[in-house]
Amino acid sequence: MSTAQDARERREELVRARGRLVHEPPGTGRGAVPVRDVIRASWTRSLRSVDDDLAAAPLADESATAATWDASPLRRAVDVLGDELRRVADDGDLVVAVTDPAARILWTCGGRVMRDRAARVNFVAGGRWDESSVGTNALDLALRVRAPATVWAAEHYAPAVQGWVCWAAPVLDPTGLPLGVLDLSTTWERSHPLGMTTARALAALLTREVAASAAARPVASGPRALHLDLLGTCRCVLDGEHLRLTRRQLEVLALLALSPGGLSADALHDALYGDAPVSRSTLKAEVSHLRTLLRGGVGSRPYRLLLPVSTDVELVRRRLAAHDAAGAVEAWGGAVLGGVGGTDSPTLRRLEAELAAGVRAAVLSAGERTTALRYGQLRDADPLVVGDLLGRRDGSDHGAPTNLRPTPRP
Template sequence: MTTPTIDLVRIAAMDAAQAARLLKGVRAATLSGQQPPLVPRPVIGESWDRMLHSGVDPDHDFRTGLLSVEEIEQRRRSSPVTQVLPVLREGLVSVADAAQHIMVVTDGEGRVLWREGSTSVLRKADGFGFEIGAEWTEDVVGTNGIGTPLITRRPVQVFSAEHFVRTHHSWTCTGAPLTDPRDGRLLGVIDISGPLDTMHPSTLALVTSVTRLAEAELRHLHLSSLDRLRSVAAPMLARMTGRALAVDVHGWTAAVTGMPPVRRLALPRTFGAGSTWLPSLGTCTVEPLPGGWLVRAVEGPDPESVTRVVLDVSNARRWSVTVSGGAGTWSHELSPRHAELLYLLATRRSGRSAAGLAEDMFGDRARTVTVRAEVSRVRRYLGPLLAHRPYRFREDVDVQVITPDHPAHLLPHSVAPAVRRARVGAL
């Protein structure tokens, strides 16, 4: 008989103390290797597994040093989140205050940059070390509503003893990752936290909705800046010959000449004025523009084709692909979906059909349209490195995959069936 999984809605309907006792029993049984009365929710169980392999102490919290005031202010100024704080405050602070919660906003490294809400709850948060400048990643404080969304890249609600560290069991927290729509970069987590008796399952929908509104506002600001760049660049490109395009600092195209339009140019990690090499264009010259770059392709063959691809998925939160050869070296940070896709192709050098990839990624061989669209997006920056029929890396390219020390930390955001199997060593 299959052990049922915890239903957070039913848990929330219980008396808070009763629910906490039940979850403590589940946690205690799970951590001791016994059969629990209920199975932890998958997002919680997988996080606990990561914590056990990382050596996080389940009974005592650990606190890193707080950032200095100067460092906090520097991170605030440089964060795009500053632009959408009014959206977050309007949607969450008044609700949090009334419900005896606080709103917490972190950066992409899990450092708390803003806290607002109930004064009494802010004082309680101080007792947990949940302060401005504190680090709230899983590696430091275990399963929680900030560190876990940073890893899983999806909204997570953590109630009482679902927290891995025992000293946080009197707390409930709900966090949603905030992603920059311009480049897919993880900007941080928007979190609502408070004492466990204030938990409500609808908080997850509220935090998720307000976070999506903030992302929509960032998208609107991006389109406005792209229009300004286009007004400067379009007249310049109209006088040019050859292939050239104007892109913003995130690679989004404002204007193009001498080549089919491309929505976005995948820029390397380090990009600046001078000569560079891009897999999709070859050797290029780069000049600065107000708010972006003018990229001009140098016509003629490149010195040598690509010989090596390094896919780095060793980090739990950031992944990259590096391409090198006689023409130069190019490195690009990957989105969660593209990290999955390239990992599956790199570990299956014989290739996969569209239906096979759909089964690997979604558990549904019929989702070939989605797979073909994603592969097409990857080919925009990896160019001819990917062959098709079946999809695979070219045979003459050396492909290296850098993986985490333990399989439990492999692409932990991924729910792709093939990646889940790889996390338990069954790929």
């Protein structure tokens, strides 16, 4: 922008152009001001999913965001470069943000003025700045085009941030996939020609630090192996190291572990989300982050695990097949992902019903009081089964009671 007056006029033109898109029928609006193709396309998508009066970004679950940040390679990089990022924020009165691959903010720091403005629109840790949540913005755009992106003033779709200018650049893992973006934001009046140059440089420093950290990580000797406990208490162990995963990451990992032949993108999306309106890009971001956590252990086309994996689900199935009721009870543990609040995946819910019914039937068939008592100690056990077996006078009747029904899940 050549002068402050030129910038002000350009912003007003963009406000009018966006207003025509939102409020006028298609095909009207002669003499519309030029709008970048990438911005116009984003406005059109945003029109279908974002309220025109959106005041702030939605916030993701706080504990899930914290767990993702704790497990992310970006955290180690930010720990190393944090002083530099804070200096940039303070000197330029900017807000600096680092996101995950789905444009959810994981970490921020800011100068005094911008820190307050950022809090008002949820430009904070947990803020969801994907296009479908808040409309056109630089964080999502940089991830979408996999290149640095600027969104200036009223190029933003949401009026709440049309007074901002944002510069974002992807931060990459050692395989070249985006871990998220580094974003610098301030008011449009403070727009500076070096804003994008600075964002690029800081993103490059973070990318370099991620690579250095990965190279310094000791490589396990012998074959790599992954173990998952999915029933009741949840646990993911890679080469003896416990990984902290979010519930969604555990769901993706469980579906891949239970599909050794792999799953297409569409099949994995259906298995994970069912009919929920979740974009394919959200799934790609989840898989990308999981691939990083597993150190490249997830393949694509189809999505599949590239390392040996064992699960407690397999163990329960083997013991049921061997008619080992006591062993099946010990291996079962309860609901799928019960330790993190259960699962929304339709495929995993069907798996949960299958295993619960199988263990229930095995306990009834065995008719053993000791097995029934152990089964009754489990959180998701069916109390009718335990009551029936412990109420018998002898062990001759091993048939299931006719009034037996599954216990409703709390």
